[in-house]
Amino acid sequence: MGTGKHVVYWHETESVTPEPPLRDTTDCDVAIVGGGYTGLWAAYFLKEAEPALDIRVVEAQHSGYGASGRADGFVTPTIGKDIQALVREFGTRRALEASQAVGRSILEIGRFLRRNEIDAGYEANDYLMVATGTAQLRRLRQDRELASRIAGREQPEILTAAQAQDVIGSPAVLGALRTGGALVNPFKLVRGLAKVVKERGVTVYENTPVLRVLPGACPTVVTPGGRVTADKVIIAANAHQFTFAPFRNKMVPIWSYAMVSEPLTQEQLDRVAWAGREGMVEAKTFLTCARFTADNRLMFAGGPALYFMGRDMRRRRMNDQRAYRALRDEFHRFFPMWGDVDFSYAYGGTIDVTRDYAPHFGRLTGTDVFYGYGFNGNGIAATHTGGKVLRDLVLGKDSEYTRLLYVDDEHRKQRSFPPDPLLYVGARATTRLMEWKESRA
Structure with missing residues (x-):
C-alpha cells in the first residue's frame, strides 16, 4: 500500500483564480481577517441582515487554502471535543442550546448549497461513532446517556458489533x-460560499x-x-489566531493528517459492507475517521495529534512520516481486507485547539x-453558527446567538497555554496521557 503526494486532495477538485490583493488604503464598515x-x-449573515454594509475580507492565501479547505468534510453537531466536559463547564441547558443551534446549521448548510446551486457533494447520510475497545464502548454509553438527558428524550440505541458491522464492515468495530x-x-x-458573498x-x-490589527477609534488592518x-474588525484566523497579540497564548495549532486513495474498484467496494456511505468516527479524543468521497475514494484521517515547537506551521510538516505510519497501521486494523488499496494523497493541516476544547467568540x-475561533477540528457546522454569533455581536444585538456558550463574558475567560518549551513538553505529555486513559479497559 503506497502513500502518495503531499497535496491536499480537495484542492484538486476545483480550480482557483485568486482575487487581486489589497494594493491601496481604503475604509469600510466591517473588515474581516480570514477568508x-x-x-x-x-x-454572509451580516450582508443578509444589513445589505448596505461595506464589508471587506482580507485573506492571506485564497479562500479555502487553510483549515476550511483541508477539513475531512464531516458536518457534525459537535462543539469542541467532549460533550461530557461541555456539560460540566456550562451546564445542561446551555449545552443543549448550543447543540441545537449547531444541529440547525447542518440542515441550513444543505439548504444554502441547494439554494445557490453549489455542487459540494453534500450527503445527509449521518455518521457512526464507533468503539473498538471496552473503554470506547463505555464512552459511547456515557455519551448516549448524557445526550438523552440533555435532549429530554431517549437517543438511538448503541449498535452491537454485528449490527455496526452490517453498516460499516470493519472487524475492528x-x-x-x-x-x-x-x-x-x-x-x-x-469556494461556493466565497462566490456567494x-x-x-x-x-x-x-x-x-x-501583518497586524491596530485598535483605536476606527481599527485598522495592516497588510x-x-x-x-x-x-468594526473581526479576526477569524483559525489556527493562525495566535499570530495576533491578544490571542498569542490562547490557542495552539495542532497538526492532523489524512490519506486519500485512488477511486476504489467495484470489486474492492464489494469487500466491505458500507452501502449507506456514512462517515465513521472513532470514539476517542484524538480520533480516527473514514469516509468516501463523491468519486468513491476512501479518506482515512486522524492519527497522532502533533504539536511542533514554536507553533511551527510550515508546509514541510505535511511530510511527517510518523503520522502516515500511524495512519497506515490504523487503516490495516480497521480494514485488513483492503490491503491492496493505494493512497495517492497524504497531507496535513492545523486545527485551532483551545484550553477548554470549545469555541471562543467576543469583543x-x-x-x-x-x-471567533477555537473549533478544535469540528468546525464545518459550528462555524455556520459562529457566523450568526459574530453578526449579532457586531450589530450590537442581544440574541439567542450572543447568549450561546460560544461567547466570552465576565464568567468565562480565555484560558492561556504556557509558553514554549513548557507548551511543547505539555502537549506531548497530554497526548500520551489521553491515549493511555482512553485505552484502559
Missing part, C-alpha cells in the same frame, strides 16, 4: 452510535497576509500592500475588534 468558513459566514450529520467536499463549500457585494482580497480602516475590551 475561511468563520469569516465568510460572518460576512465492537459497537457504534448513529448520529445525525452529513458529509461535504469542504473546499467546494468554502462576492455576488452580494462583499470585497475579498486574496494573497493579502495581515504589506495597503491598509483597511473600518468601524476585545475597549475596542471595536471582535473575534
Whole structure:
C-alpha cells in the first residue's frame, strides 16, 4: 500500500483564480481577517441582515487554502471535543442550546448549497461513532446517556458489533452510535460560499497576509500592500489566531493528517459492507475517521495529534512520516481486507485547539475588534453558527446567538497555554496521557 503526494486532495477538485490583493488604503464598515468558513459566514449573515454594509475580507492565501479547505468534510453537531466536559463547564441547558443551534446549521448548510446551486457533494447520510475497545464502548454509553438527558428524550440505541458491522464492515468495530450529520467536499463549500458573498457585494482580497490589527477609534488592518480602516474588525484566523497579540497564548495549532486513495474498484467496494456511505468516527479524543468521497475514494484521517515547537506551521510538516505510519497501521486494523488499496494523497493541516476544547467568540475590551475561533477540528457546522454569533455581536444585538456558550463574558475567560518549551513538553505529555486513559479497559 503506497502513500502518495503531499497535496491536499480537495484542492484538486476545483480550480482557483485568486482575487487581486489589497494594493491601496481604503475604509469600510466591517473588515474581516480570514477568508475561511468563520469569516465568510460572518460576512454572509451580516450582508443578509444589513445589505448596505461595506464589508471587506482580507485573506492571506485564497479562500479555502487553510483549515476550511483541508477539513475531512464531516458536518457534525459537535462543539469542541467532549460533550461530557461541555456539560460540566456550562451546564445542561446551555449545552443543549448550543447543540441545537449547531444541529440547525447542518440542515441550513444543505439548504444554502441547494439554494445557490453549489455542487459540494453534500450527503445527509449521518455518521457512526464507533468503539473498538471496552473503554470506547463505555464512552459511547456515557455519551448516549448524557445526550438523552440533555435532549429530554431517549437517543438511538448503541449498535452491537454485528449490527455496526452490517453498516460499516470493519472487524475492528465492537459497537457504534448513529448520529445525525452529513458529509461535504469542504473546499467546494468554502469556494461556493466565497462566490456567494462576492455576488452580494462583499470585497475579498486574496494573497493579502495581515501583518497586524491596530485598535483605536476606527481599527485598522495592516497588510504589506495597503491598509483597511473600518468601524468594526473581526479576526477569524483559525489556527493562525495566535499570530495576533491578544490571542498569542490562547490557542495552539495542532497538526492532523489524512490519506486519500485512488477511486476504489467495484470489486474492492464489494469487500466491505458500507452501502449507506456514512462517515465513521472513532470514539476517542484524538480520533480516527473514514469516509468516501463523491468519486468513491476512501479518506482515512486522524492519527497522532502533533504539536511542533514554536507553533511551527510550515508546509514541510505535511511530510511527517510518523503520522502516515500511524495512519497506515490504523487503516490495516480497521480494514485488513483492503490491503491492496493505494493512497495517492497524504497531507496535513492545523486545527485551532483551545484550553477548554470549545469555541471562543467576543469583543476585545475597549475596542471595536471582535473575534471567533477555537473549533478544535469540528468546525464545518459550528462555524455556520459562529457566523450568526459574530453578526449579532457586531450589530450590537442581544440574541439567542450572543447568549450561546460560544461567547466570552465576565464568567468565562480565555484560558492561556504556557509558553514554549513548557507548551511543547505539555502537549506531548497530554497526548500520551489521553491515549493511555482512553485505552484502559
